[in-house]
Amino acid sequence: MAVSDVKEYAHLTQAQVEQLGREFDAIRKEIEDSLGEDDAAYIRKMITLQRRLAVAARVTLFASAFPPAWLAGTAMLGVAKILENIEIGHNVMHGQWDWMNDPEIHSTTWEWDTIQPADQWRHSHNYIHHTFTNVLGRDNDVGYGILRVTRDQQWRPAHIGNPVWNLLLATLFQWGVGLHDLDIEAIRTGRKDMGELRRQLKQLGRKVRKQAGKDYLLFPLLTGPFFMTTLTANMTANLMRNLWAYLVIFVDHFPDGVTYFTEEELENETQGEWYLRQILGSANFRARKLTHVMAGYLSYQVEHHLYPDLPSRRYPQIARKTKALCEEYKIPYILGGLPGHYWQTFRTICKMSAPNGKLWNKDIPPVDPERSQRHVREMANAA
């Protein structure tokens, strides 16, 4: 069941939550004060590496008719696109590097290599998703307007296709993200302002023309007789990024144990409660360093949601502190393996295609035994 009061849910008193808030504020301060040349050098190096890789890929694809070149070029382009998308684009647009005061690496000016215009992304993601994280009816990332990912979302007949929509979203992820800020749910229910929709579609159309023109027309044309093989290479690279970005985002928010909230939670929510909601609404996964980088450190989703605008490379350092705080305050901190978390996510998506209590969606959601015991004990004490 969706939670309407996060502090009640976490069995914390108002004073404890406020103390927790101060602890999290202190971590932010500590990190901000320690930002310096090493951090700046990291993002500059990452950007340089990514651009070199992209150039190398495009050059290699001039020989795309030759299978090993196709393979190498596609792999490099896919990796370059992934780095550009998450570790660079997503994180720069969060303002993680704004402290550098560098107009070339700044959230207000960054444009990324995907069909969604940066403006629309900053609204749908930075504002809507990161402010109203996991609040049903407010955070459109809960199911992206087409999937049912929790029992708390009302079932509609279209949800029967949940696994199919899931597959489509994974393969066409950049297009799904591209349409995201249009707010499909609002269009469906007639809440969308048509003037605003026209403006957004125009902006999106321009970006789509440029992006598709580059990958599906100009670069293939440039390689002359190898038009088709370059085209398939570019399409594959985009597919690689779609699947990876989809995977990272889904395991960050939909594994078992992630909590959803009702709009009541937002009423008079304090900073401490906001932090608490961010922790309960996110899931981390374990990985090697290279995977963390490829995931833009979103594998530290809890930390990313607590501090979306602190540089990603500091999340491991922050995680040591946040984990300790969560242990101290007995707050669930979800950490698991990538395959396990995806399996849970996929299982949920399949299960949620049926209405609650029907067909293959009959079992009652698991309850944390310790939590319920504590609840019973406290109820007894109160009585």
Next chain:
Amino acid sequence: MGAVPGFKISAPRLAAGTASAAAALAGVAVTAGSRARRKAPAGRPLMGPSARFTTPLLPDDYLQLINPLWSARELRGRVERVEPETDDAATVVIRPGWGWSYTYQPGQYVGIGVSIDGRWHWRSYSLTSPPKRVQKHIAITVKAMPEGFLSGHLVRGLAPGTIVRLALPQGEFVLPNPPPGKMLFLTAGSGITPVIAMLRTLDRRATMPDVVLVHSAPHEGAVLFRKELHGFAEAHERFALVERHTSRDGRLNFADLETLCPDWRDRQVWACGPEKLLNDAESHWKQAGLSGVLHLERFGATFTSGGEGGHVRYAVSGKEVDIDGATTLLEAGEKEGIQMPFGCRMGICHTCTVRMVSGAVRDLRSGEETSGENTNIQTCVTAAAGDCVLEV
């Protein structure tokens, strides 16, 4: 007004007619013939088409991987050398990259951005190199201020090869062309820097008119360009140098002008130096009813008016605050912990420019009010004039 290090990304910023930049590209990146070079305003003929391939980035974003100066997106330069001038001052010689314009006027200043501990800091300095027809370098001369964190770094900590950011030259404190027949320069300390560019220009063109330079510095060793100034005095009989050492002679008393430069009333005057000197000069010439001939260069903004204050909402960060009419929007934002873009903090470099979604602000220098929707404002010199919403 030249381009400034603002946050533009949509279009490549290339000063129209910058032959050097066009030539640089023509020679290196594309094999454009002399026709393209002649059509300099079009600049880089392949820029548009090649940007179709690099979208959402610009070709420059890739070219600068080969040479950091090959980008006109943000003006930049490479430090060639740092030449000591006095104990606490040095001349920084910079080779500008693409997009730079050498068509500046002697006396103008340039914005320079330096990365220290990962953060870009901006200040403005007078160009001390005279503009030339064929030129590859520019120079600024910097005096390390005791409290000046950036000036100290420029004088002592800047290694050759360092890439710095630049803003195109600007400023109204310039040498007229042709120069007036009789000129008086009143300078103190590093106030000589814009004037040396003018004197070098006059010297190089051999058009030195009747010039008196009254320059003050604490002592002989602290006089910038001392040898060169004495050289001018020897080479040009119509150039008179009055060198004053304030540790011995005290500060300039304007009554002494009658003896130092008896015909001061007949001269066009350029004054540059500490606030006190400029204020004294202003009232002196005003009393003489000659305000029109006095040109002043102030290092630092003088806030003469206040705003009304108001409720300010920083829309992106979601912070809101009530501020008074004397606090700049930049200071108020920083106090709230917002990562505000900032530069010179004196209204020169425009790095701090952000979009005002709605509301009204007042420029603390001129008192001018700006209101409306989606207007760009300089947060370092403006205060709220009522409620406003900023996109930062």
